[in-house]
Structures are given as C-alpha cells and as structure tokens.
Amino acid sequence: MPTSARSHPLRRRHALTTVAAVSALALALTGCGTEGDEGSTGPEREAYRIGVVGENETHRLLAQLAEEELGHEVELVNFTDYNQPNPALSSGDLDANWFQHIAYLADYNVASGDDLTPVGPTEIVPLSLFSEEYDSIEDFQEGDEIAVPNDAVNQGRAINVLVLAGLVELTGDSPQPQPRDVDEDASTVTVTPLSAEQTVNALQSVQGSVINNSFLNDAGIDPTSALFGDDPEDPAAFPFVNAFVVRDEDRDDEALAAIAALYHDERVVEIASELSEGTSVPADVDVEELRTALAEYEAAIGDGA
Secondary structure, eight states, rough: OSSSOOOOOOOOSSSSOOHHHHHHHTTTTOOOOOOOSBBBEEEEEEOOEEEEEEHHHHHHHHHHIIIIIIIIOOOEEESTTTSSSHHHTTTOOSEEEEEEHHHHHHHHHHHHHHOOEEEEOOOOOOOOOEOOOOOOOGGGOOTEEEEEEEEEHHHHHHHHHHHHTTSSOOOOOSSSSOOOGOOOOOOOEEEEOTTTTHHHHHGGGGSHHHHHHHHHHHTTTOOOGOSEEEETSGGGGGGGGGEEEGGGGTBBBBHHHHHHHHHGGGHHHHHHHHHHHHHOOEBBBOOHHHHHHHHHHHHHHHHHH
C-alpha cells in the first residue's frame, strides 16, 4: 500500500458503469426547507452534536474552524464502536455523524429501515492487515489466524483484502464474502470475526488483524506499518468514500453542509494526512453522487436479501 502523502483527491472518474456492477459492489460490501427551497439554514441550534468514533485532532480542528469561521459551535460526541452513532443520529441525540463510508451506511439503512443520508464527503482510507509477529505477508504459515471486523460490510471487505494478499481462497465468487465462504483447505490462514474495536487487541493473540483506520491512532499503530491493504484510489473503492451523515429531514441544511465542507479546508486535510501517514485520500465528489450511489447500493442489498 502507498505510504507517501496523497497529492490529489479521489474524484469519481466515471458514472457507475452498470446496475450489475453497482449491485456487486454493494453486496461486497438535514431543519427542513419549504417545498421548492434549494436549501435551508434550519433551526438555530446552540451547538451541533456530531458523533465520531475515535476522536482525534482532525475532528477537533474541524470543530474549532466551525466556530471560528462559521460561527457554529460543534460538540463532538465520541463513541467507542461503530454500532452506536447511527442509532444515536436516528433518535435525535445527534445532529450528524462522521465515521462511516457509503457501503456501511447502505447496510445500516436497509437493516434498520432508516433513511440517513450523506451531507458531504470526507475521505477514503485503505483497510489494511497488521501483524506484531510478522514483517511480510510471505511470513504467514498454514493455520495462522487473522482477525477481521465482524460487521457485514467491513467483514466482506477485509476478507477480500486477504484474498488480494494471497492468504485466503474462496469457495465461490461472493462479492461480500463471509467466513463460511473461505476455502479452508486452499487457504493459508483462518479468519476470525471480531467487533471492529477488538481487532486491535487481537494482535496480542493472533498472527494478524485487519484493522479499520479509526482505531489505529489510539492504539499507537503506524498506518504505514501495514503488511497489505486495498487501494483507496481504485475506482472500485467508491463505496468506501466516508461522509458526514444526517437525518433525511436535514439533507438540505446549509449549516450542516457548511460544517461538512470544512473537512476539505487545507488545514484539516493536512492533519488528516499526518494522522494517516499519507494513506488517506480526500474525496472530491458531489454529495448528490453519494446519494445516488447510496440509493443504488441500498436497492442492490435489498435485492440480495
């Protein structure tokens, strides 16, 4: 995986090619304006509560800029795992959250019957394999154990990372593979699903772990120490663009959109790049493209249920 700072943002190079391709990717994986309004400033809030996972300097700088440049106070609400921010947003405890990619959001909306929607893109980051025991993927031996996140979307993505690394073979062509799809006889390693936040601790007891970037900084893990990762600049990675997410009623809230847009301030991008050791790629895509992709992914997931 690349280790130098990315000098250009990810742009959506093509419209999604076919519905079939979209389906495969999906399975592999804001107040309101009056009618006719193009946008709304929404009701005044004393503070905008934004949920994050693994609060870091990027989050804090954006919150600071929101107050200094937009006059909006942002209260960061830190969560320890991925299961909490979406229900908190749905219930009204948050005004937005900032932790997930489009594929994860689509899976949540379909499973919950909710209609959360992106209000602005942030970045795309690789999903990578780490080990405290080995220095190269060639070092893995037959029977070694690798931990992967257990949520449906990131689990499938993680197993595909292991396939690309040559450590796992699948019994079929499932775009969203599960552990049962792993051909144990043909694979070098076994796969153990754990909650995403536990994949860090698992490094003490397994030979490798596929870890989401959100948990690397708190664990003191250098992102560039990864043995292998998928490529965030590959057009096929579009489902993994991260975004600020809001309730559908706030989809046109101008204040929330302006806060989300601060992610692309060069000062925020610089901090994000430093924290990821240059492995993250700013996502320069239109929010309507994200919303269209979200709807298509949701439909594809529903068709495959």
